[in-house]
Amino acid sequence: MSDHVVGSKSFAAVAINCASKAGEWIMSKVGAHEVLREKMSPHDLVTEVDKGSEKLIRSLIMMNFPNHSFLGEEGVEPGPEASAKALEDVRDAEYLWIVDPVDGTTNFVHGFPYFAVSIALAHHGEVILGVVYDPWKDELFIAEKGKGAYVRGRRMNVSSEPTLRDSLVATGFPPEHATALPRNLAQLQLLAPKVRSIRSSGSAALHLAYVAAGRLSAYWEVGPNSWDLAAGALLVQESGGRIGDQDGTPYHLGVRNVLATNGYIHDELQAELAKA
Structure with a gap:
């Protein structure tokens, strides 16, 4: 296959295929989790499924776009320093x-049943394509x-709640327990009485997809990672x-302490988080 044909392959089509x-591979392994490896802490389990899924995605991308760079979770040691370093090496x-x-x-x-495959393509550090796929519900979220x-x-379209007290918001419980978890818990304690309710379903990618879909405000x-x-x-x-x-900085690949909203409640929520 000539470079020309490879070059004309649509980024979105390849991402959706990956x-x-x-997702098929992951669903074929549901219920077969005998092989567990621990990474970083008992709360941060990783399985052969991660490795198989990443290998599959990487090989499909490299087959179509051999000159592109690749940053996946699996090659990176646990912890914020390693993540920042891995991103630094490739972000340009x-x-x-x-x-x-x-x-x-x-x-x-x-x-x-709440997990997803997340695939993004950045061009000179700016995300130009994003796919989040929930194989359990067979829901594919895509943006170009x-x-x-x-x-x-x-x-x-995002939801239209105008104030925090009308809002359903989500958060996570960071696997890094020294500083990230206590900070997140302090924010949770402060916010819980001020919103309609809080969810924590355990997938940053799906939480973001749900904000986009208007299911969360x-x-x-x-501390989540770039991927x-x-x-x-x-x-x-x-x-x-x-x-x-x-802290109010607009999104870039290095953002870790994330805040995503429907826009209407952004300033209010940001101000409350700052209090914690």
């Missing part, structure tokens, strides 16, 4: 695929920069929402 193949690449092969491995291991965001082929968390957020960030932006760092 997500669906990886012309084309960089950023992949979380299974976001929500702990859920997967326990048979809790400037073209809107879609789920099951329907255009997505907002999602915040201390947890990159695809979902574009989904939120292309659905009319806002995403950035909790």
Whole structure:
């Protein structure tokens, strides 16, 4: 196959193909979790499924786009320093695929049906394509920069709640227990009485997709990685929402303390998080 033909392959078509193949692989392993390896802490389980899913995605991408760069969760040591270093090494690449092969491995291991494949493509550090695929529900969320965001082929829009007290918001419980978890818990304690309710379902990528789809008014968390957020960030932006760092910095690949909202409650929520 000539470079020309390879070059004309649509980024979105390849990403969708990768997500669906990886989703099939993941679903074939549901219930077969005898092989468990622990990574970082008992709360951060990783399985052979992660490795198989990432290998599959990486090989499909490299087959189609051999000159592109690739950042996946599996090659990176646990912890924020290693994550930051891994991103630093590749973030200036012309084309960089950023992949979380299974976001929500702990859920997967326990048979809790909330996990996703997250695939993003960045061009010179800016995300131009994002796919989040929930294989359990067979829901594919996709956004291309400037073209809107879609789920099951329907255009997505963020929710319209105007205030925190009307809002359903999501957060996470960070696997890093020294500083990230206590900070997140302090924020949770402060916010719980001020919103309609809070959910914590264990997948940053799906939480972001749900903000984009209008199913959640907002999602915040201390410390998720670039591969947890990159695809979902574009989904939120292309659905009319806002995403950035909790300190107010607009979204970039290095953002870790994430805040994503429908836009209407962004400033209010950001101010409350700052109090914690």
